[in-house]
Amino acid sequence: MSTPLTVTLHHRDDGTPVVAVSGEIDMSNAATFRGALDRAAEEASSDGDRLVVDLTEVEYLDSAGLTALFGHAERLDVLAPPLLDSVLTVSGLADLARVRIG
Template structure:
């Protein structure tokens, strides 16, 4: 069974893209998350991944972000709930993260 996840891409400011994510990201839907992120990366040079509506992020979701961080300009906006997982995983060292 796939965990519910909503992914909405839109244009941001100055030619960048935004991927608004709502729900939970785990191994059941990480490929779906990765595909949506890839579409946004193909459409813009900078992508902000808005995770403020995400209640859970497991290692599969973290891996999706790490896989793309080296070659792309990713920015994350995340709720305080995800702060620890982003720091412990090391994502805060490779992408710009704003905690809200």
């Protein structure tokens, strides 16, 4: 059974793709999350535009979700709740991507 997850893709006024996620990201739904990240990355221009991932409504993130994020780490601006601060830091993602906790 898949863990509840909602993923939406929209764009900021400047065209930057934003993947907004709510729920829990784990191995049961990481493919859905990864697919959304891949689609958003394709929509960003090839000249290195940033990709925003809004995790502020995520309650849980496991290694499968982290793996999806690492696939695009060099382009990511991650917005995350304090709950995810330690996992993003300990995993090393915060060293590769722009991470804002708030």
